[in-house]
Amino acid sequence: MKFLALLFRTSPASLILVTLFGLLSGASNAGLIALINHALASQLQVGSAVALGFVGLGVLTLLLRYGTQALVNKLNGDALFDMRMRLARQVVATPLRRLEEQGIPNVMTVLTEDLFVISTALGVLPRFLTNIAIALGCCVYLAWLSWQLLVGLLLVIALSVVGYRLLARSAIRDLQRTREHQGALYKQLRGLTEGIKELKLHQERRAAFLTEEVEATSSLVRALQIRIGNVFAATGSLGMLLSFAFVGALIFVMPGLGWVQPSVLVGYCIAALYLQQPLQSVMETLPILSRGDVSWTKVHQLGLTLDSLGSDAPALPERGHRATFQTVELVGVTHTYYREESDGHFVVGPIHLRMHAGELIFLVGGNGSGKTTLAKLLTGLYQPEGGQILVDGQPITEQTQESYRQLFSAVFSDFYLFERLLGLVGEGTASQVQHYLSLLQLSRKVRIDGGVLSTTELSLGQRKRLALLTAYLEDRPIYLFDEWAADQDPAFKAVFYTELLPELKRKGKTVVVISHDDRYFGVADRVLRLDAGKLVAPAESAPALQERAS
Ligand SMILES: Nc1ncnc2c1ncn2[C@@H]1O[C@H](COP(=O)(O)OP(=O)(O)OP(=O)(O)O)[C@@H](O)[C@H]1O
Structure with a gap:
């Protein structure tokens, strides 16, 4: 036993x-x-x-x-x-x-x-x-x-x-x-909670969901039990x-x-x-x-x-912090998704990309072109299947992968907001938090007491601002924002592109922004375009893009 x-x-x-x-x-x-x-x-x-x-x-x-x-x-x-x-x-x-x-x-x-x-x-x-x-x-x-x-x-x-x-x-x-x-x-019960709006709004869908899914599976479980x-x-x-x-x-x-x-x-x-x-x-x-x-x-x-439990249980990942870097380079990096329905593959890469400290880069491309996948490769969340990533000429290995990830602060489009500022509370945090809350126009909505957010029951755009606040507190050398501005009102979108991003750059941060907001492409030092998983050279320079957009 x-x-x-x-x-x-x-x-x-x-x-x-x-x-x-x-x-x-x-x-x-x-x-x-x-x-x-x-x-x-x-x-x-x-x-x-x-x-x-x-x-x-x-x-x-x-x-x-x-x-x-x-x-x-x-x-x-x-x-x-x-x-x-x-x-x-x-x-x-x-x-x-x-x-x-x-x-x-x-x-x-x-x-x-x-x-x-x-x-x-x-x-x-x-x-x-x-x-x-x-x-x-x-x-x-x-x-x-x-x-x-x-x-x-x-x-x-x-x-x-x-x-x-x-x-x-x-x-x-x-x-x-x-x-x-x-x-x-x-899985079906998850649909019950996460899809509640869709179920409430459509009677036939609701009936089909309850009988063909939940009831069918439940009766199978009942018979077996x-x-x-x-x-x-x-x-x-x-x-x-x-x-x-x-x-x-x-x-x-x-x-x-x-x-x-x-x-x-x-x-x-x-x-x-x-x-x-x-x-x-x-x-x-x-x-x-x-x-x-x-x-x-x-x-x-x-x-x-x-x-095996006890002494040989895997320890908490070590906190490896690389405070600075000059270049991050992706050399022939690839990732493949298998598509069951068509028995085919979607390949991102090979990607060749060199990023310099302090650069503000926009990553653009159509839906499904591979931007988020490239972001996961870049941040070390996916290990490249082919090629390698180099920091200041040194390849990232399995041993250094964890410490490499600590270079990044990221807000992905499916971000998760923890109710506590886990691992972020230190001396001076309270005043920093206050500063960022006013910068992000949230000071009237949210308080942070003892590292705990007073509420996370906010609009999606407001929760994204809180996610940005935690990214600020992380204070890492590279920031990555995956369609962060998509849920912001036009006024705050402008604040993000024309004030917050340039401010991060002024502080020496490297910022990668996945964006569909072409009217702000001109803010970037470089615009990288992805098409069907391949990085294509931008047809136009950033200022030209801005000019076209305005
Ligand atoms: N977890 C996954 N498993 C299998 N395939 C995936 C997965 N995530 C993404 N894909 C596939 O990879 C392709 C690229 O997806 P990705 O999310 O990187 O694109 P994207 O450019 O960020 O798209 P969008 O602008 O819509 O967010 C898509 O065609 C998708 O079908």
């Missing part, structure tokens, strides 16, 4: 301690049964010593049971914490392109649904392990009573396990299918049936054969009945652990791994 491996890797010493406690707990349970058996065998004619022993063992059993569970709870808590942190760090460390290929909804399903299922599976482990320990303790006592009968009992347990595996095989396949459908359902539930109920009943058959054989068959003393048979009956509860519980937790296994595989399929 993968979870045990997870716990062992998290803290081998704790797991050994848990095992020890569990075995002691099992032994004390066995002692309790032996004592009950002894009392019954002596027709309840026992002295106060046995009664005291019963109380003592009872208390010890409870304490050990509690101790084992508390230890496993702690171990689980640690394992879950490590797993969450590891996953979060791994997602941050996973190349952007790989996450995009997996699809953001899939990543979200893994981070929410699968993590929840794995957490639940880890949550039932204390019960599972404690019950296994009780069963083991009972088996030791039963071996002492009669090892031949124990062999019989173990055969019954083995039969239950084989029966479980045979019956559960189809259910486990169904669990995998359910997980796939749940992924699809999650009912089937899975029934199969696991049957596996539980099988265990119970075999256990009754065993007890029945002890009471009605064995005395006739005369192989074993009646007192031993009574002891076995009591122990077998006592064992039923923990074994039943083990059977009930197995489906939850199976679900956990399916989710575990999903996490792995995302390219993330939970195999």
Whole structure:
């Protein structure tokens, strides 16, 4: 079972301690049964010593049971914490392109649904392990009573396990299918929230969405879940049936054969009945652990791994800061998207481009010409498939990629605005923030207290201004704006192109602006045009473009 491996890797010493406690707990349970058996065998004619022993063992059993569970709870808590942190760090460390290929909804399903299922599976482990320990303790006592009968009992347990595996095989396949459908359902539910306006405005679309998508997938999930539930109920009943058959054989068959003393048979009956509860519980937790296994595989399929936790979990990316540079050069840089629907490719590049410190460059081109892709290559979010990027003549390698990205502050068109100024609060930030809030004409809308934005419930244009504010605070040598001005009113658009951009340039910043606002192209030192993924030499110089536009 993968979870045990997870716990062992998290803290081998704790797991050994848990095992020890569990075995002691099992032994004390066995002692309790032996004592009950002894009392019954002596027709309840026992002295106060046995009664005291019963109380003592009872208390010890409870304490050990509690101790084992508390230890496993702690171990689980640690394992879950490590797993969450590891996953979060791994997602941050996973190349952007790989996450995009997996699809953001899939990543979200893994981070929410699968993590929840794995957490639940880890949550039932204390019960599972404690019950296994009780069963083991009972088996030791039963071996002492009669090892031949124990062999019989173990055969019954083995039969239950084989029966479980045979019956559960189809259910486990169904669990995998359910997980796939749940992924699809999650994606559809995203449509429910993100597409709410489109759904509200169009009755037929709404009806089709609810019946053909959500209802269709939900009913598939429902059918599978009912089937899975029934199969696991049957596996539980099988265990119970075999256990009754065993007890029945002890009471009605064995005395006739005369192989074993009646007192031993009574002891076995009591122990077998006592064992039923923990074994039943083990059977009930197995489906939850199976679900956990399916989710575990999903996490792995995302390219993330939970195999090794603790010390070798990937550390937070190092903060590498290159404060300055003279040139950034793209030499034959390429990136290819595969287009499933046409079984074709869209290639950006090979791009040859040299950028100098302090330049103000506009990147222009039609929709889908590859501007954002080139921006992702330039900022190091995509690693070039072909060619290389050089900073001051030094090629960027896998090792220096992270530090290269720290040269950039970017506001992409699908930017995300964090509610806190994460990693940006330092001495003098408050006055800087105040300055930028007035510069961006936001001081009457937003306050920032203790690094927290008073609101992000703003218009898209206003949120973009806040994203620009964080970019200002980052104070990196290169700025990249992907159609930043597209959602600004004409007056502020003019402020952006004619005041903010030149101001950044005056401060020595290099600025790359993806823009469709041709009337402001003249502000740029250079205008680069992309067409079908290729950089084409601008037909006109920047001033000429401006002249044409005005
Ligand atoms: N994540 C992706 N997966 C597959 N193909 C993609 C992906 N992103 C972009 N593409 C494809 O690459 C091409 C270039 O896209 P890109 O977003 O770079 O263009 P753009 O010039 O920024 O367009 P726009 O002006 O519309 O924002 C598009 O034709 C698009 O189909």
